[in-house]
Amino acid sequence: MFALATLCCLLWGSAFPAVKNGYAALGVGQGDTGSQILFAGYRFVIAGSVLLGAALVTRRPVLSLTRRRFGEVALLGLVQTTVQYVFFYVGLAHATGVKSSIMNATGVFFSVALAHVVYADDRLNRGRALGCLIGFLGVVVVNLGGSGKLDFEFSLLGEGFIVIAAFILAAGSMYGKRLSRDMDAMVMTGWQLFMGGALLTIGGFAAGGRLVGFDLRADGLLLYLGLLSAVAFGLWSLLLKHHPVGLIAAFNFLVPVLGVTLSAVFLGESLARWSYLAALLLVSVGILLVTRPARAKRIESPPQP
Template sequence: MKPSPYQTRSGVFALATLCCLLWGSAFPAVKNGYALLHIAPGDVPSQMLFAGWRFALAGAILLMVAAVMKKPLLALNGRQMRQVALLGLAQTTIQYVFFYVGLAHASGVKSSIMNATGVFFSVVLAHFLYANDRLNSRKALGCLIGFLGVIVVNLGGGAFGFDFSLLGEGFIVIAAFMLAAASIYGKRLSADMDPMVMTGWQLFIGGAILIGIGVAGGGHMEGMGLQSGALLLYMALLSAVAFAVWSLLLKHNPVGLIAAFNFLIPVFGVSLSALFLGESLLRWSYLAALGLVCAGIWLVTRPSRPSRT
């Protein structure tokens, strides 16, 4: 039987790279969305409304695809539905409250680098939650190098030469931690339900809550037109496609193999932010931090060599 693209070496490389490219493109896409919709950095309700429509649409798209594939959309029992709702609250609502507010107060380049701390948070959390996924010297070194990159990217401005704000860079790091914690919870839930259905529902529920927060706070999207509508649709599609493909890759391949591609997300995020937002990439702190973060991710996700007897 011919293997699927999710199982061949070239297929895994191409599909995992595509996912990372899509996620990396979200940084300049969100920033451009703020500009097109006239959403100010301090207009949190409108930022939540923007985020909510993106993820509710992404969830709806993913659920429609799952229905076409004849997956059991309504087979979740009451307990599973509550678990998925909790996942949506944590992984989509709470995470993206911090992410969208943080991105409004920080550059796309810096946000791309700092968001990569989620990989290191995942490694540390897994150490305390899984007996077979403990920290070793290589993973500890990778985390140390990665967090050093986060320090370096904030050098070069502000008091004492440190350019960092809680609403900007701080919220991006909090969002990365929320994603790491929620992903571990989602991995446990996916053992008893279809990953695509689970992801579709959690995106839809989390997005609906964000829309409610935005509407309740008086949020609005004044500049909605053809260009901004196309951007919103693209962002919804990128989330739906990336989550769906990534879940299938994880199903057919070792987690460590797929996780190793995470280092591409900050690379694409930084490059695309510099390209589409006109942000400066040629700062020593940005280039050094990007190198440190990528090296750290490579270390913590590289499979351990089997011991010789």
């Protein structure tokens, strides 16, 4: 169980450098929003296809969605895949992998706040509130410049879009949780990734996006990104089925840790800044506080880099 949960977090953490390396391999510029969205679309069409194929092989009800269910899953795909990843992929193009890994973790804290409003039996307590405060303090710290001021190192298109994507994921996860109560989780996830990816692909082409220069490296990165989403989601759903949600959710703190480490290794980004290391520590402590077993109902959906 511990090995599989760690593997999921490793896969999600590796998405940050993989996406940025994919941009470089395909010549996707920082301001080329259409191509960034198109790249995301290809990834999630692959991921959704892999999950749906696996669901068919295991004889799950892939093709038995009613018209109402199809509409609900399409809405989930629009919010949780299409809209979220427009912000995520554009944000990642304008921010470093290290900072994006840390700021993406705000999704856990947004889940806490939203669940407090939505669920009468899932309120904030002192420990969870403290975890949120510590986590958001980490987000402030990571944007401090060398002079110790909150300044030009934060941009709306970069760090801002990463935080917006995290909020959309937290909100969409609550809707997905409701749908999964009487739907097969693999089928639901496969369809929402596929439909959301298809909308991203159409939107990317409509915005003038083009992906050129496909070679073995670029193909491998795109295939890896699609497979990591499919494998991580499949394993996470399996873990949630057989183990307490609160126990599995505690592994969420590994995603920013691994994302930061892998970005430093594969992108050559420096970690030699007190603000990065302090922010990583604060965010990890905050996530550990809010993902205690009492919070099991809130973290049924994993982070989605």
